Amino acid sequence: MSDADVIYKTDVLIAEDIDAYLDQHHNKSMLRFITCGSVDDGKSTLIGRLLYDSKMIFEDQLASLEADSKSMGTQGQEIDFALLVDGLAAEREQGITIDVAYRFFATEKRKFIVADTPGHEQYTRNMVTGASTADLAVILIDARQGVLTQTRRHSYLVHLLGIRNVILAVNKMDLVDYSQDRFDEIVADYTDFAKSIGMEEIMPIPISGLKGDNIVTLSDTMPWYSSSEYTGTTLINALEEAPINTARMEEAKFRMPVQWVNRPNLDFRGFSGQVASGRIHPGDAVRVLPSGKTSTVKEVVTFDGNLDEAVAGQSVTLTLNDEIDCSRGDVITLADEPVEVADQFEATIVWMTEDEMLPGRPYIMKVGTNRVSATITEPKYEVNVNTTEQLPARTLGLNTIGVCNIATDRPIPFDAYGDNPDLGGFILIDRMTNQTVGAGLIHFALRRAHNIHWQAVDVDRDAHAAQKNQQPALLWFTGLSGSGKSTIANLVEQKLHALGKHTFLLDGDNVRHGLNKDLGFTDVDRVENIRRIGEVAKLMTDAGLIVLTAFISPFIAERRMVREMMPEGEFIEIHVDTPLEVAEQRDVKGLYKKARSGELKNFTGIDSPYEAPENAEITVDTVALSAEEAADVIVARLLGS
Amino acid sequence: MTDLTHLQRLEAESIHIMREVVAEAEKPVMLYSVGKDSAVMLHIARKAFYPSPPPFPLMHVDTTWKFQAMYELRDRAAKEAGMDLIVHQNPEAKEQGINPFDHGSVHTDMWKTEGLKQALDKFGFDAAFGGARRDEEKSRAKERVFSFRSANHRWDPKNQRPELWKLYNARKSKGESIRVFPLSNWTELDIWQYIHLENIEIVPLYLSQPRPTVERDGLLLMVDDDRFPLEEGEVPEMKSIRFRTLGCYPLTGAVESEAQTLPEIIQEMLLTTTSERQGRAIDHDQAASMEKKKQEGYF
Numbered sequence: 015m016s017d018a019d020v021i022y023k024t025d026v027l028i029a030e031d032i033d034a035y036l037d038q039h040h041n042k043s044m045l046r047f048i049t050c051g052s053v054d055d056g057k058s059t060l061i062g063r064l065l066y067d068s069k070m071i072f073e074d075q076l077a078s079l080e081a082d083s084k085s086m087g088t089q090g091q092e093i094d095f096a097l098l099v100d101g102l103a104a105e106r107e108q109g110i111t112i113d114v115a116y117r118f119f120a121t122e123k124r125k126f127i128v129a130d131t132p133g134h135e136q137y138t139r140n141m142v143t144g145a146s147t148a149d150l151a152v153i154l155i156d157a158r159q160g161v162l163t164q165t166r167r168h169s170y171l172v173h174l175l176g177i178r179n180v181i182l183a184v185n186k187m188d189l190v191d192y193s194q195d196r197f198d199e200i201v202a203d204y205t206d207f208a209k210s211i212g213m214e215e216i217m218p219i220p221i222s223g224l225k226g227d228n229i230v231t232l233s234d235t236m237p238w239y240s241s242s243e244y245t246g247t248t249l250i251n252a253l254e255e256a257p258i259n260t261a262r263m264e265e266a267k268f269r270m271p272v273q274w275v276n277r278p279n280l281d282f283r284g285f286s287g288q289v290a291s292g293r294i295h296p297g298d299a300v301r302v303l304p305s306g307k308t309s310t311v312k313e314v315v316t317f318d319g320n321l322d323e324a325v326a327g328q329s330v331t332l333t334l335n336d337e338i339d340c341s342r343g344d345v346i347t348l349a350d351e352p353v354e355v356a357d358q359f360e361a362t363i364v365w366m367t368e369d370e371m372l373p374g375r376p377y378i379m380k381v382g383t384n385r386v387s388a389t390i391t392e393p394k395y396e397v398n399v400n401t402t403e404q405l406p407a408r409t410l411g412l413n414t415i416g417v418c419n420i421a422t423d424r425p426i427p428f429d430a431y432g433d434n435p436d437l438g439g440f441i442l443i444d445r446m447t448n449q450t451v452g453a454g455l456i457h458f459a460l461r462r463a464h465n466i467h468w469q470a471v472d473v474d475r476d477a478h479a480a481q482k483n484q485q486p487a488l489l490w491f492t493g494l495s496g497s498g499k500s501t502i503a504n505l506v507e508q509k510l511h512a513l514g515k516h517t518f519l520l521d522g523d524n525v526r527h528g529l530n531k532d533l534g535f536t537d538v539d540r541v542e543n544i545r546r547i548g549e550v551a552k553l554m555t556d557a558g559l560i561v562l563t564a565f566i567s568p569f570i571a572e573r574r575m576v577r578e579m580m581p582e583g584e585f586i587e588i589h590v591d592t593p594l595e596v597a598e599q600r601d602v603k604g605l606y607k608k609a610r611s612g613e614l615k616n617f618t619g620i621d622s623p624y625e626a627p628e629n630a631e632i633t634v635d636t637v638a639l640s641a642e643e644a645a646d647v648i649v650a651r652l653l654g655s
Numbered sequence: 656m657t658d659l660t661h662l663q664r665l666e667a668e669s670i671h672i673m674r675e676v677v678a679e680a681e682k683p684v685m686l687y688s689v690g691k692d693s694a695v696m697l698h699i700a701r702k703a704f705y706p707s708p709p710p711f712p713l714m715h716v717d718t719t720w721k722f723q724a725m726y727e728l729r730d731r732a733a734k735e736a737g738m739d740l741i742v743h744q745n746p747e748a749k750e751q752g753i754n755p756f757d758h759g760s761v762h763t764d765m766w767k768t769e770g771l772k773q774a775l776d777k778f779g780f781d782a783a784f785g786g787a788r789r790d791e792e793k794s795r796a797k798e799r800v801f802s803f804r805s806a807n808h809r810w811d812p813k814n815q816r817p818e819l820w821k822l823y824n825a826r827k828s829k830g831e832s833i834r835v836f837p838l839s840n841w842t843e844l845d846i847w848q849y850i851h852l853e854n855i856e857i858v859p860l861y862l863s864q865p866r867p868t869v870e871r872d873g874l875l876l877m878v879d880d881d882r883f884p885l886e887e888g889e890v891p892e893m894k895s896i897r898f899r900t901l902g903c904y905p906l907t908g909a910v911e912s913e914a915q916t917l918p919e920i921i922q923e924m925l926l927t928t929t930s931e932r933q934g935r936a937i938d939h940d941q942a943a944s945m946e947k948k949k950q951e952g953y954f
Contacts, residue, residue, distance in 0.1 A: 032922040040852055044661035113815070115796040116789050118842045125661040127840055139817055146819040260657055273674040278707035286704075288671045288821070317702035327659050329670035329703070364818055380822050383678070439820045447825035450816040479930055 050168035051154030136351035217565035268292030299349035356459030431455035478558030493590030505645035548576035680782035692786030708737035718766035743774035806830030867891035874908035
């Protein structure tokens with residue numbers, strides 16, 4: 015029997031007295047940890063080693079691993095443990111780890127859940143995800159490389175997510191001749207850095223994942239590590255002894271976010287949830303937040319019978335002695351230790367999606383069991399995750415981290431993340447795509463007196479425009495019938511569309527038959543016609559569009575009315591200048607003829623006036639220019655300005 | 656300090672997940688395959704909502720080729736939990752007489768993959784609990800607890816939502832549905848230990864008994880009923896066998912064993928050298944076969 019067997023499995027006990035073995039194993043604790051490092055640091059190899067040594071790899075898996083190692087491995091004929099943990103086909107082909115994978119192994123004392131996350135900068139979000147549930151972090155360093163930029167990034171993230179137990183695993187000691195000096199040098203380097211970011215305690219261990227040194231048993235290759243200068247502990251030993259978060263949370267104030275109101279019949283009304291922190295007993299005076307109503311606990315109900323006490327980590331159902339209002343999203347606390355309730359916060363935000371964060375846009379925020387609408391301000395600063403430097407920023411892009419203020423649409427119960435991750439950690443969800451786009455950590459509530467000015471609490475016209483990456487505008491084509499307004503407007507729209515602009519053309523065809531079908535051609539109706547078109551166009555520019563309208567719009571006053579509806583600079587009047595004789599000569603639709611003959615009344619230019627613009631932004635002379643040329647002029651003027 | 660055991664923590668986490676689904680989904684359902692993982696999942700569902708019965712039905716996507724003993728337990732377990740049981744059998748597969756002996760992988764595709772899609776669409780379930788665990792297989796290790804499927808029930812492993820803390824994003828786009836795996840963080844050993852501790856009833860086939868068997872393509876198959884076509888010269892042989900995983904009986908390989916009690920099973924498992932999925936024909940095709948199947952909509 016090898017040393018590994020002693021640690022992981024007492025095969026003899028299993029074989030001889032399975033009941034005794036089971037008694038022992040029903041009472042293991044559970045530790046969740048994250049491994050930080052890149053493929054080059056030997057992370058996957060280390061995890062593969064842990065699984066292999068703990069016999070979590072079975073013969074059939076080993077056989078397929080051996081086959082894979084030969085075709086795809088990087089270790090020649092040797093088993094490539096990394097292949098065991100890089101689960102998705104794309105990852106195996108490319109030899110990289112691109113997602114968070116969860117692995118499991120157990121020793122005599124503990125069950126372990128390992129969050130295996132990629133180390134490159136473009137996978138910051140994956141690492142943050144893995145770290146969010148971890149009790150401990152193993153930070154891997156390649157002994158040949160020492161403390162690198164990525165080591166600093168990993169450490170910063172681990173510290174940001176509030177992980178207090180950090181093991182510094184100096185890996186590949188076999189490749190530096192198991193040198194004590196090299197190990198000391200790296201540890202000294204790292205300790206300096208750790209202090210600078212406020213990390214309190216670290217446990218350095220020299221290992222070789224490939225050879226198995228100091229993983230399960232102390233290796234003869236590094237006798238110096240057993241001297242009193244060092245902890246002389248193995249990696250497994252350190253993992254077995256580390257404190258667990260839920261145990262720490264038991265000593266914190268009682269909080270239980272209500273997940274579900276349990277009402278099987280009229281006689282029973284219970285509040286189901288998982289205790290986030292602290293402990294609760296029947297008879298305890300409690301308070302429900304945000305309402306602040308108080309009562310006392312009647313029973314702590316579970317399927318296995320009522321409990322005398324529930325502690326952090328347990329999922330229970332509480333009944334109260336009073337009929338008070340309490341529903342999903344509320345938090346139950348002890349009466350004299352309530353959570354804070356607020357609707358404005360400062361928070362660190364990790365952005366997790368390709369589309370940048372839009373300050374001012376409402377996102378769905380999920381915190382505890384609460385779901386609210388939240389808007390974010392421009393970042394106060396972005397953090398360079400490699401140097402922890404603070405940089406100015408206007409928004410946050412994928413995998414960037416910044417500090418922002420957040421406002422929710424109603425007050426929510428919360429704790430600072432550092433005090434209670436379950437009530438201070440949140441995710442942000444995009445309303446349109448329903449994707450999780452960001453995660454955040456609440457620092458503190460902003461006091462009302464210190465309220466910052468909110469740029470907007472809604473998706474406003476700037477947000478719409480920013481999303482379309484364009485300046486909204488209303489291109490108002492005016493001119494005589496037959497001057498070529500529609501033709502030119504159509505060409506302009508085609509050109510803008512081809513340039514990726516979001517446009518919409520309002521013309522006689524799509525307005526007269528619908529919105530304005532109740533209007534005729536009297537002067538009153540003409541004014542109302544233009545007013546309605548102006549309002550619709552304004553809504554469309556509010557939505558961020560470039561709107562084109564092609565109407566004769568003969569009166570200066572109406573055109574001015576529309577101009578005044580629009581923000582400064584967004585109304586662009588385009589005079590399609592064609593002399594009456596030319597228009598009448600063209601008479602594409604035969605209308606002038608009808609007007610001249612008196613068949614058509616109130617025809618502009620004939621028996622109704624056309625008031626030419628005095629200061630149009632753009633004038634195109636359709637006698638000198640073709641429609642194409644006119645359209646080019648307009649597009650150039652629009653995009654050039 | 657109370658120091659919860661690993662099983663208590665796993666149970667509490669699974670309960671938390673189930674309650675989140677019930678609070679956020681419109682019409683959840685629990686897929687129930689009658690296996691040991693389903694048994695644990697159902698047991699935890701009863702705990703999660705006690706004293707209410709679980710506020711969703713159980714659904715068995717049946718292939719008509721399960722072991723007889725599974726059908727017996729299925730009906731009893733649903734009744735005991737006070738839950739409605741929906742049994743769906745793909746009518747096309749039924750009509751065409753699709754069976755594992757003549758149709759190979761078409762059998763799994765039509766009865767299970769297609770059958771599941773049909774059933775979810777037919778009843779309009781927007782969230783379905785499944786008993787899959789991350790330790791079962793490599794691509795499962797990366798699957799989220801809340802795993803989204805497109806309107807065509809496809810899984811896109813490269814476009815999964817990050818899951819942080821205990822915060823699950825259950826928002827769906829139109830046509831999407833969610834598979835939820837409350838046992839994601841359990842291992843096979845955890846499942847057995849929990850069944851033992853909680854005294855959960857399981858299909859007796861998990862325990863060893865003399866049963867009629869034939870050996871085919873390296874799999875030890877049980878002759879469960881008279882639909883099993885014996886090849887020429889094949890005579891069922893009584894062997895002391897049990898199953899580590901239960902599927903369609905013609906596709907599920909048994910192991911020879913003397914383990915007649917749960918502790919003996921656990922003992923055998925701890926001393927064994929092959930993983931449980933080896934008993935299933937479905938995984939052997941190619942390295943990433945499960946990942947492929949899941950992208951196509953297999954649970």
